[in-house]
Amino acid sequence: MGNEKGLTPQAEDFSAWYNEIVQQAELASHSAVRGCMVIRPYGYRIWELIQAGLDGMFKATGHQNAYFPLFLPKSALDREAEHVEGFAPETAIVTHAGNSELEEPLVVRPTSEAIIWPIVRDWIDSYRDLPLLLNQWANVVRWELRTRPFLRTTEFLWQEGHTAHATESEAEEETRRMLGVYRTFMEDWMALPVITGLKTESEKFAGAVRTYATEGLMRDNRALQAGTSHNLGQNFARAFDVRFQTEEGEHDFVWSTSWGVSTRLIGGLIMAHGDDTGLVLPPRLAPYQAVIVPIWRNEDQKGQVLESAARLAEALVGGGIRTHLDGREGMNPGAKYYDWERRGVPVRLEIGPRDLEAGQAMVVRRFTPDGEDRKRPLSLGGITEELETLLVRMQGELLAEATERRGANTTRNVESMDTFRDVVESVGGFVFTGWCGDEGCEARVKEETKATIRVIPDEEFRSSDPPTRCLCGEASVAEVVRAKAY
């Protein structure tokens, strides 16, 4: 703890800052079981808003929600060789029901490919049944050795899309489409700019042909893989015998994809925007977009102020602004200011006797672009519209700020190992380098610097004049983004 009332500054100890903010903003707490966390109401509300935003986008792209079971027979997981190998070390296995041993152990899903495909194969007969576009909101369990709230927990909540297509190109198109959906969500809702691109073989999903990811930059200049989208080719279709009859009457295995984002996004939100005062939430994902703090000096004023504040709250809620009236007694306004700032509420409305007389409320923003006033009065007439505009603007400003920070912490055209090491150890951030394409080289650089290849970036992120050499001195076959990551 930095001091009695504040947080440990980020610059002093980012991990400590993160843990304190999770606790003090009442996002989550630990449970009795190692690596598991309780998502508290304020944190869960953020997840609900994330869900609502993404779910709308999934539906708009033709996907339907379903729910598949938590357990799968161990034999099912074992059917796709790479998949088993990837997940075996981190699966939780149920062997008993009460006192009797089960005939076949059950695996608690670490992901649902091996549950879904044996079932869905019966839903698919012909090309007319394709594409099959499914999504499920679920919990999964991965027995991680090292856990952190939201970023990596033993059990976590996520969304997993699973689709089947008639052709390879359709599957690839779907994989890319959903990567784009994630990117849009991250930028427009989370105000988190991300680099999209392809994972290297060693970093891809176990069982995938290709894995794409979105990578965001946190305020400690480490990267966070925020979402992944996999082109599974026909790997799972072969493993689970999912065939369909083509237009020409032939039989073929379906081409499938899967894609997911998890409660890790909340960790990303915290680390992308939070400051030494506390959480900073983008308006679109803030449980409360505006909090009203009433101020009074005597009983008479208290009645009037509270009444006006309640009317104001009602008007704002009616206008679609998530609003909370903080009527707690025995707490000074100042204490409330700190409280809501720590929780990242975008806008605070102060309303007191002086404001009532002037027919206004003081509007105080959680963050502003440099040099702009945080605080100004707004007339109560038309305040809903003003706030709507303000929240939209703040959403944009937060993204702009994060994008600028990413730019300032991105280094391009690094060609030598010495320079690379220097950059990683001093600035950190995203480092664009060449890559020879060799996995051994990738592993050695990781070993030496702890920085990994995050993605082979999509075209729009590539340098206009990319490096011609890998860090090892060999000719580069692809420009890559490297960073220390969570």
Next chain:
RNA sequence: CGGGGCGUGGCGCAGUCCGGUAGCGCACCUGCUUUGGGAGCAGGGGGUCGCCGGUUCGAAUCCGGCCGCCCCGACCA
């Protein structure tokens, strides 16, 4: 899973070395006075000291085992 640190009211900690009725700050409850950037005074409530076992007349304190958390490494969304 290896190395290090730590578990004492909701949170942060002292007490543990040297065994003897469990304490402090914040938070909480009641009352009064306050309230435009973390209020004051008075009174009050709450902890089988992570868990299990052992030693002892007596254990937060000593011994053994286990569990959890944090940091650093090997694996991962």
